[in-house]
Amino acid sequence: MGKRKHEETNNENLNKDFCDFLSELAQFEKNVSRNIHKYNAYRKASATLAVHPTRITSGAEAKKLPNIGDKIAKKIDEFLQTGKLQKLENIHKDERSQAISLLTRVSGIGPSKAQKLVEKGISNLDDLKKHSDLLNHHQIIGLKYFNDFEQKIPRSEIKEIEKVIKKKIKKIDVKYEINICGSYSFCLFPNRRGKAESGDIDTLVTHPNYTSKNPDKAHIDSVLKTIVRKLTNCGLITETLSLGETKFMGACQLKSDLPMRRLDIRFQPYDQYYCSLLYFTGSDVFNQNMRSHALEQGFTLNEYTLRPLGCTGVPGEPVEITCEEEIFDVINYPYKSPEERNN
DNA sequence: ATGTGAG
């Protein structure tokens, strides 16, 4: 999902047109100007407007909100008066900017690599295909499946892939626990949050014998590699982008007439599994809210653990967690099923 | 070790 521009904003955003141009400016600053501060500034401004309950009618009005200063206020006025932004018009006309923005959409190519390629005169995907010698393995696969990787994955397809993954892994040992996270989780229809489609397939795996206390490095290394080998042999996994002790990134294909899909598999310690599951199920906004609630209750929650905060603010020993509900329970937060975590 | 990239 890394390459996708923006998350769906929830209930009717009255300032969506402003958010759109701010997001585009943010992308430009990140990918072309390589100015992370401006990138963050535009993103924050966009996020502020996205949740603002009323339609903004002037720059001055916007400026009263947090994260919006002089410059953005002026842009809002310009947009309100002319329906466009000269700065964006210029960017659209600029071939170098367009080339960098395009190359950046290839999985594995970031702003730095894109800039180097454009300096070498490469400005589109055909040029890039002719110069695959300049790309690493990840980037070659990203280019090969450029279109496939930008397709959303229907929930029904993820369900099928889930079946194959579970079947193959359980065949190694039924004690493995396997969950598909991300927007897949939320649903009544297809994904853990139940959204109808996802950008990629994020799989979490654990085994009771593998805990953070008892890492047994050599062994866990062979575990993930074995899983990946089996899923490759059965034809599901088609490409490996990276494979470490705890994380696989690659591609899979359910049927030959379907697109290649991005697949990640993480092997997590059993004692940290439910914090991970919560974290990777998201949504991002939900995680943020839940974490700040945890803080109010004197706990710190991250990808791995839920820990009480001592009076000095130092985190204590992790709370033992055996299911997702328990995390909600401990911090006194009303339980939300994955489908209810879209916000 | 450091930078890049993904998520």
Place this chain on the structure above:
DNA sequence: ACTCACATA
């Protein structure tokens, strides 16, 4: 925000 994997030095 933070971590993992990789490439290069």
